[in-house]
Amino acid sequence: MSYAAPVKDLMFNVQHLAQLEQMAVQVPAFEDAGLETAQAVLDECARFHEGVVAPLNRAGDLNPSYFEDGKVVTTPGFKEAFQQFGEGGWQGLQHPAQFGGQGLPKTIGAAVIEILNQSSLSFALCPLLTDGAIEALLTAGSPEQQTTYIPPMVAGTWTGTMNLTEPQAGSDLALVRTRAERQQDGSYKIFGTKIFITYGEHDMAENIVHLVLARAQGAPEGVKGISLFIVPKVLVNADGSLGERNDVHCVSIEHKLGIKASPTAVLQFGDHGGAIGYLVGEENRGLEYMFIMMNAARFAVGVQGVAVAERAYQQAVQYARDRVQSRPVDASASGAVAIIQHPDVQRMLLTMRALTEGCRAMASVTAAAYDLAHHHPDEATRRHNQALYEWLVPLVKGYSTEMSQEVTTLGVQVHGGMGFIEETGAAQHLRDARILTIYEGTTAIQANDLVGRKTARDGGQMALALAEQIAATEAALAQGSDHARAVAARLQAARAAFVGAVQCIASQAKSQPNAVYAASVPYLMLAGNLVAGWQLARSLEVAERELAAGRDAEFMQAKIATVRFYADHILPRTGALRDSIVNGYQGMAAMPLSAF
């Protein structure tokens, strides 16, 4: 099944929604990172991933990683592809030049990461976790730690992991038990078991830099007693060369529903005297550092949702063009036609496409907010964009990954019976996507963050400010074409539903916490639906302008149709979500726990 990176749509977002050219003018750090750079990077990115990584995706499902004699053997071809990935500079794309990276904005990086994940979610997880480890050390590592560990990770010769979960501590990190004993030389000895460690052991790199949450002796209970440690798989000598094997060992990997090529390890720390670990930053501030890393990882997982949706969409379109079955319902042909001509198949494909493009657009503006928050010269702009970025991350993670469930299951449905046969490959996308709403914080965890820290805490101010911006887009569209006016009307209804939900949440947050948290996922789905729809509405404005100017007619027509479809079919879901939020608690409260 052929695959082509959607460079044109990614560039559309980078140019018109994230407004990269404007950023290049305003932000000195990115003065060389304008549209020309973005186009060149994405073209090369597409070429490399289409040719080298994408063909490994099926192979990874058919020949997953396996565990043998304490080692993990990855899918044939993964090691070589990862080496080329590192040599091509892809791991260092967003990281600082002083450590060997290219320092490009996240706005471009997010598009690159989407292409990487379209090629193979399983493969992409190794660089994704490594990015997280690099960011954590950039934020909280000592200069020496940075010099020792970051350059080899940027080069792709070492990789990184996040070690949070333990059997009794999943979403609830307060329950972490792994312990750290201070040693004379300032290092620690680490003891404990970590599970669900993505690429926790593999054969694709010379060393693995584990970042591990553990409790130092005497630390307080709960999340306030957690510290962050570097625990390299192989200890590093003073000169940077590799020394002895550390006391951290993989004891098994999981047998999973999907992303089978990506090894998910159980790691045992300290069974032979203690794994040597080095404190990152200060004791008991581990969770804070981990959250920095986690925000980056959450954003990236949201992009994974967009990516797998795109891949499923492309595969479904191809099948729908090839498969001939049944006469058209309008009797426009006397024999059977390609199923893409049947209205319900078009409906499914457009649902997939509209959801995917909406979430992609949302991710693009979120990435731009990150760049402005970190690099804009004006402090107020930085602060505003930091708040915006933090507000949008749970939407990118939560809504995009939930939508990827819908899109990948529709991908199977378009294939009919063939979708259920594993050889077709459609089912792999569904299986792979199924982890996305779970890892890096389930949808409920994202939603609790959105409803609590991001909405209730400021009395809904940030949310209502966004609603104001959406109203401005509606006003602009209301003067436009038939499509523009229809989109404006649906957007207005969706915004009204959102405002009603925000007011309900803000007013009940203290008095009715159970009702508010029962509404958290519907609220996240409403907000995500609306913000993605809003970015598409902005796209419609651009597309009509470009079309009028005679640029890229077929692409712009498809964009307009896709936006209109989203407005007519997806935005109206916000009404039911509003009802769930506002009216939804009494039935729940009436249910005795014992009667479930």
Place this chain on the structure above:
Amino acid sequence: MSYAAPVKDLMFNVQHLAQLEQMAVQVPAFEDAGLETAQAVLDECARFHEGVVAPLNRAGDLNPSYFEDGKVVTTPGFKEAFQQFGEGGWQGLQHPAQFGGQGLPKTIGAAVIEILNQSSLSFALCPLLTDGAIEALLTAGSPEQQTTYIPPMVAGTWTGTMNLTEPQAGSDLALVRTRAERQQDGSYKIFGTKIFITYGEHDMAENIVHLVLARAQGAPEGVKGISLFIVPKVLVNADGSLGERNDVHCVSIEHKLGIKASPTAVLQFGDHGGAIGYLVGEENRGLEYMFIMMNAARFAVGVQGVAVAERAYQQAVQYARDRVQSRPVDASASGAVAIIQHPDVQRMLLTMRALTEGCRAMASVTAAAYDLAHHHPDEATRRHNQALYEWLVPLVKGYSTEMSQEVTTLGVQVHGGMGFIEETGAAQHLRDARILTIYEGTTAIQANDLVGRKTARDGGQMALALAEQIAATEAALAQGSDHARAVAARLQAARAAFVGAVQCIASQAKSQPNAVYAASVPYLMLAGNLVAGWQLARSLEVAERELAAGRDAEFMQAKIATVRFYADHILPRTGALRDSIVNGYQGMAAMPLSAF
């Protein structure tokens, strides 16, 4: 993971919604099939399936059927369980006493089939297809064919299959190419390839009765030239004993996403001179006979959706009671609690439960309509119920199987990371369920039937008559408790959405076929959502009455809460579906086919 058949809820529906006792009074054929019989049958059914079949479900996933040397070896234990199933009389439950069956109403049979499918979808498919073959022969077989083939199938020593699909003919049976050559003795020789034949080959019975669609020589093109043939795996001698092996052979079985224990065969007919087949009924009327069988099978697949949803629900509840993680949001405990105490987990579990109970209730009244259509002494009652049954079958098949996707994926979500690990078993339900919206006619095929033959053809009369009945339920509830009034209000809004959709479809059916068929699946989902919600609303009335009478307090409280939840969270989805139906075609029409 323990499993218990939901006998109480099944009996609630049989008694209060399907009104079995009234049927036993009015229908002479069922005078002995009152509530006492139903209770006794379901109790025994639960005992047998909980003990014998349900424990095989995981085994079937871990050790699927496999193909070797032309034979299919099924999961260890399946053969023995199927023998006990036959000996216990379960295969003959709904079939006539003259062929060894018990002649019980489908109202009881549907509950039995749900329990069978809760135990194992893969196992259940063998009796399910056998039921279909029996029904086809009861309808269209000659007396001799009935005497030869039905009793061993009723006894469970032989099984049956449906052979429709060919590589080029899936949903579109007009493309069937398998051919039948008339022989001197009145039999036919069959040549061709059939795919996706469930239990097309296996080791659980002495013989397999294949019912095969093929074209006789000189038959017209398209669906009007298709005939139905009996092609036994082993030919049957005049005295009923087994004779020679027929020329139909399994050449492979599929590697599938789910229901792995159920072998899905590719069958080759006539590679060694021709498979001997016997015409059922008249030539060229095969599709008509197959539709009888298919209506029964579609109903049963809808029940499969309810069944796998129930199993996933039970497993999720158990996990949610056991898993301890995080403090409650209302600060009612200082430490971590079982996750069932968290509002979002309750929301997920109630969504699962409400959808499952709603579809179960809908299946129960549909089964009752079948019984009245076939056995009521009054002809007008029969005719009315036949029309009702035919109207409801696409809802039972389409809506219940779509809802099973939502429920099984929520089941995984409740498990968090453990849901993605295959050992947990939660993912199996998701994988197993994924076929249900595809086989026996995809959701779109059901929806085209509903929108075309069942709605547009009579100008929406039947649909609007149902809406009138729903209005009567609302009026009754509007006088009742807070819960009853809230449910009445939501039901009214959903009914209004439905009526709007029906009017739109009826008025555009001829002028805008593409728009109408683009709306077919949203229309099916709207109708299913509403009818299931209506049956739950009727349940609420009953439950409040029973509660007031002091009967079964915990069950009735849970029913009331579940109905209220469905009304607040599920019924409002009808608004967005209405919008899709009424406003949804313009974006689609604007999309150039080449731009997908």
